[in-house]
Structure formats: structure tokens, C-alpha cells
């Protein structure tokens with residue numbers, strides 16, 4: 001397997017965590033390799049005739065804390081090495097959040113926007129069939145990530161249930177509310193990012209009210225982060241997607257997102273320019289340089305790098321995406337006094353809500369939306385507090401160091417008590 005920059009960066013962070021935490025070198029040796037990797041090829045009959053075969057993966061990184069858990073990404077450039085990096089992050093994230101889960105991640109190299117609805121369904125069902133022997137509601141529980149959503153989870157849970165011959169609701173999470181899902185999961189990651197941002201804003205400035213925000217990416221995470229941050233009193237002045245940035249100094253009308261939540265892709269950002277008098281800048285990278293208090297990267301990995309970290313004007317960066325900041329960028333931001341709330345803390349709301357949905361499913365029980373959101377919020381607030389306190393205690397650490405070492409402690413203790421190390 002060829003190691004990409006992303007995997008190198010994640011390993012670099014883990015190695016540093018192992019060193020800072022004073023763990024034995026063998027611990028890093030174990031964590032640097034996934035326990036199991038499945039490579040699958042999924043044939044799809046194309047509407048225009050003929051077949052395309054898509055390569056996919058399911059990487060199971062570590063199950064010392066419980067069943068494997070992590071999303072599935074549909075993206076044209078995803079590699080096996082990226083998937084390993086994402087699975088490692090899931091092991092850390094699930095540990096930090098106190099969940100009874102190990103870490104996994106799945107991926108298919110495909111541009112889902114180029115498939116028809118029927119082709120997408122065939123691919124999703126084909127992927128679920130291909131990984132079925134290695135997943136299960138107490139074995140490995142996938143969920144959405146970039147390029148996948150609740151509808152895709154519905155097809156996958158249906159396909160898996162057909163194979164078993166009975167309904168298995170808990171094998172995938174983030175399903176539609178009509179099919180064993182909880183309505184909170186659709187917005188859980190963005191809501192969690194907003195809660196983490198609010199809690200950190202209280203510590204830095206005494207509150208979030210009136211703080212200006214720029215958000216990169218208007219997918220599931222980005223648009224719900226915008227929505228909840230505005231509700232909490234922040235002023236979202238810029239959002240971006242792959243095509244460019246929508247900017248409005250007085251604050252964007254984020255309610256538009258809620259009203260048009262079926263929309264994806266460029267339409268969402270264009271919405272602000274057509275219905276909200278926002279400026280549209282055709283360069284998506286313009287988002288880094290904006291004079292805002294808070295920047296939320298919520299698109300993909302490796303976007304804040306050595307070459308642009310110096311341009312970031314925000315005082316607080318909250319990682320909605322997985323792995324958006326390279327180690328070189330992290331060092332530059334740290335030296336400039338920019339606080340970076342790391343991915344494994346900031347975007348854990350998605351998997352925490354997945355856990356709550358899974359608990360409901362295993363008991364065939366249904367919780368109400370408000371009650372579930374409150375549980376999610378409490379877990380996020382406590383996690384931010386725990387990591388923040390640890391970070392304050394350790395001089396010279398970044399907040400990521402504090403989060404990773406805290407996550408590693410739980411993993412190490414479980415390995416130790418099980419006699420794995």
C-alpha cells in the first residue's frame with residue numbers, strides 16, 4: 001500500500017501522542033497498522049449500457065474498546081491509504097468520546113455525482129453485499145461520510161437484512177427516521193461542531209454572540225454547523241464549496257439552508273448569492289484569508305498546509321472535517337497563537353449520535369428528538385471540558401496533543417487489561 005501524505009500526517013500525530021503520553025514504542029507499532037483490510041470490487045450496470053467496476057475498502061483498525069465503527073466515503077480520489085488514516089482517526093475519536101467502539105472506515109473510489117439514482121443504489125447495495133461477511137451489529141457498524149447519506153444507509157441496511165433473512169437495524173447508523181434512524185443524526189455532526197465552537201468561544205472570549213465565522217464545505221457537516229452556530233448567536237459571514245465562496249459582511253441568512261436542505265453541491269452556496277445578496281468569489285481558497293474570529297474547515301483533509309497556514313486570520317479553528325490541518329500547518333498556527341480544536345474532538349457529534357441510534361436499535365427503542373439532542377450536547381460539552389483542562393495543564397502541548405494522549409490512554413489501558421500489550 002502506498003502511503004499518502006494524509007496517512008503520514010495521521011501517523012505522525014499518533015507517534016507524537018505516544019511519545020508525549022510516555023507509552024511504550026510497541027504501542028505505536030500496534031496502532032500504526034490496521035487489524036484487517038478488505039478490498040472489494042463492485043460491478044455496476046450503467047444506464048447507458050455496459051458495466052463499470054468500482055474499487056472499495058473496509059478498513060478495521062482496532063477493536064480493543066468494542067465493535068469497529070466508522071463511516072463510508074464515496075469519493076473519486078480516495079485511496080486505501082486515506083481509508084487507513086481515516087480508520088485510525090476513528091479509533092482515537094471513539095476512544096476520546098468514551099464510546100464502546102473501536103475504529104474503522106470504508107470507502108469506494110467513485111464520483112457519486114456522476115451516477116444516476118439507480119446506479120447509486122446498485123453501487124450502495126453492491127458495497128453492502130461485498131462487506132457483509134465482515135460487518136454486523138456487534139461486529140462493525142458503518143455510517144455515512146463524504147459522498148454518502150441516510151438514503152444510502154437505508155439501501156445498505158436493507159441489503160444486509162435481506163442477506164440475513166431478518167431486519168438488522170443496528171448494522172448501519174445514520175439511517176432515515178422512517179427506517180430506524182433518529183432525526184438528530186442528520187444534523188448531529190454539525191450540531192456537535194457548533195457546540196464545541198460555542199464552548200471554546202466561552203473560554204476565549206466569554207461567549208459566541210456576534211463572533212464572525214467562515215466555513216469551508218457546505219455538505220452535511222458544513223451546512224449544519226452554519227445553521228446551529230447562527231442559532232447560538234454567531235455571525236456566519238462566509239461559506240464555501242468546491243466552486244467558490246459566498247460572502248456577506250452583515251452575516252448570511254443561514255435559515256435558507258434549513259428551508260432548502262434537500263439541495264447539494266453548488267446550488268447551496270449559490271443560494272446565498274441569488275436569495276441573500278451575498279458576494280460570490282469564484283476562488284474556493286479565498287475562504288482561508290477572511291478576517292473572521294472562527295474558521296471551520298468542514299470539507300476534506302489536508303486543506304490547511306504549510307503554504308496557507310500563515311494566511312489564516314481566525315483566532316479559533318474548529319476542525320469539522322477529518323484531518324484538515326497538516327502537522328506543518330499545526331506548528332505554524334500554534335506559533336501564531338491560533339487555537340485548533342482537533343477533529344477527533346470537534347466532529348465527534350456524528351459518531352456519538354450514531355452510538356445513541358445504535359443503542360436505540362439494539363433495544364428496538366425510540367427516543368424523542370429533543371431528549372436525544374440533549375444527551376448528545378451533554379457528551380460534547382463534557383468532552384470539550386475534559387480535553388480543555390488537560391491542555392491547560394500540559395505546557396507546550398497543542399489541543400490536539402491533549403486530545404490524542406487522552407484517547408490513547410483509554411486504548412492503552414484496555415489493551416493492557418486484556419493482555420494485548
Ligand SMILES: NC(=O)C1=CN([C@@H]2O[C@H](COP(=O)(O)OP(=O)(O)OC[C@H]3O[C@@H](n4cnc5c(N)ncnc54)[C@H](OP(=O)(O)O)[C@@H]3O)[C@@H](O)[C@H]2O)C=CC1
Nearest residue numbers: 145146147189217218219220221241242265299321322350
Ligand atoms: N458526515 C458526517 O457525519 C461526518 C463527516 N466528517 C468529516 O467532515 C468532512 C465533510 O464531510 P461531509 O459534510 O459528510 O461531506 P459531504 O460530501 O456532505 O460534503 C463535502 C463538502 O465539501 C465540499 N468540498 C470538497 N472539496 C472542497 C474544497 N476543496 N473547497 C471547498 N469545499 C470543498 C463539497 O463541495 P461540493 O458540494 O461543491 O462538492 C461539499 O460541500 C469530511 O472530512 C468528513 O470525513 C466527520 C465526522 C462525521
Ligand SMILES: O=C(O)CCC(=O)C(=O)O
Nearest residue numbers: 070071143145350351354
Ligand atoms: O457515525 C459514524 O459512525 C461515523 C462517523 C465518521 O465517519 C466520522 O466521525 O468520521
